[in-house]
Amino acid sequence: MHSLTEVVSAFLFSSICVLRHTIMRIVIVLAVLTAVTGSPSVTIRPEADSTDVSAHPNSVPRTVKGSKIFGEQEVIFEEEDLEEVMETGELNPDHYPAQRAAKVVQHYLNSRCGSPYKLFMLNRVHSGNAEDVANSGRKYQLEISVQEMIGNTTEKCLAEVLFPRGKQQGSPHVQASYEKLLKINTTAQEEALYQQYKMKHSLLSAQNLPDSYGHIEPDMKPLWHLGAVASSFVMLSESTEDTLYNMAQVANVTQLATENDQLKFDYHVLLHDMVSQDIIPWKLLVSWSPPEGVKVLQMTKLPQCHDCEKPPITN
Known part of the structure; x- marks a missing residue:
């Protein structure tokens, strides 16, 4: 029968081997990801209702996302860039x-x-x-x-x-x-x-x-x-x-x-x-x-x- 000391030593040695193997796998995965995508980064999109104050006063959105009151006029905001309103053809009576x-x-x-x-x-x-x-x-x-x-x-x-x-x-x-x-x-x-x-x-x-x-x-x-x-x-x-x-x-x-x-x-x-x-x-x-x-x-x-x-x- 093995002594208690021998049992504990065998258990610790087995645990260390498993841990080393796991760490090596993580390192390999990270290396592959870095080679493909470069350094990890986070992209933050602007809020949907943010506005460009320099936009042309006659501009209107391409894709409507929401609206809020700006002064006394309802201003519509969206996620895409603002598109200047066409000055020919039918006009919006309120613009x-x-x-x-x-x-x-x-x-x-x-x-x-x-x-x-x-x-x-x-x-x-x-x-x-x-x-x-x-x-x-x-x-x-x-x-x-x-x-x-x-x-x-x-x-x-x-x-x-x-x-x-x-x-x-x-x-x-x-x-x-x-x-x-x-x-x-x-x-x-x-x-x-x-x-x-x-x-x-x-x-x-x-x-x-x-x-x-x-x-x-x-x-x-x-x-x-x-x-x-x-x-x-x-x-x-x-x-x-x-x-x-x-x-x-x-x-x-x-x-x-x-x-x-x-x-x-x-x-x-x-x-x-x-x-x-x-x-x-x-x-x-x-x-x-x-x-x-x-x-x-x-x-x-x-x-x-x-x-x-x-x-x-x-x-």
């Missing part, structure tokens, strides 16, 4: 290309039909289509709803906007059907306001319409409306496919003495480009009477104030 072109129509209508008692705003874009026009630019065909803000009347309108390019580059060309808007009758209110301004012993003046709280005194609202209509002349002239203008504020307005039937006003307005977020000051010489309508006699772009506080956006 920038259609909205920018439709905003130009708003300024066009104000410059044609606006007054202290008629102020037109874009209500909705129903449909839009864009196409390249050889040697001319890009043409947008739109169906929109336009709201007259003071009387709260909304009408549908068909419009065509051409943004010139190349040597023809300049103000957009607009054609629009607005016969229904012409039927909005504000003659009585305009005549009463005209007589009030004409017979005043002291010339009118005002500033900061609206104020920092967004408030405008009721008797100053016609002056603000007139400033908004006059600003549309500038915004129509300055608009491109890369801008989206609103009038932010009448910084100040002064009625000027005149010897004819046209009332004259010196306006200093602040325009807001929603794309660049720039606040741009303009000086306007404006005339108005009910028979002749609103005319902008002079418009001068003033030096931009980069440190100025942005006024409340009103339209």
Whole structure:
């Protein structure tokens, strides 16, 4: 019979042999894996809802993965790269290309039909289509709803906007059907306001319409409306496919003495480009009477104030 010492020694020797054999097998497997794949590594994919802040504002995803609210607009995110939206063919009514072109129509209508008692705003874009026009630019065909803000009347309108390019580059060309808007009758209110301004012993003046709280005194609202209509002349002239203008504020307005039937006003307005977020000051010489309508006699772009506080956006 073997002694206890011999049994233990034999057991330990057998265990050591098994362990050495196992270690050798592991080393061989690791060596083979390293030769085939190189050093082990871990690949971390970006989260599906991460965004590239430098992406084009008109971009849309190739493959939808989910959505969340970014500011006031729903922004859709996905795992693949963003693809810039096609600028020709049918347009998404809620995207920038259609909205920018439709905003130009708003300024066009104000410059044609606006007054202290008629102020037109874009209500909705129903449909839009864009196409390249050889040697001319890009043409947008739109169906929109336009709201007259003071009387709260909304009408549908068909419009065509051409943004010139190349040597023809300049103000957009607009054609629009607005016969229904012409039927909005504000003659009585305009005549009463005209007589009030004409017979005043002291010339009118005002500033900061609206104020920092967004408030405008009721008797100053016609002056603000007139400033908004006059600003549309500038915004129509300055608009491109890369801008989206609103009038932010009448910084100040002064009625000027005149010897004819046209009332004259010196306006200093602040325009807001929603794309660049720039606040741009303009000086306007404006005339108005009910028979002749609103005319902008002079418009001068003033030096931009980069440190100025942005006024409340009103339209």
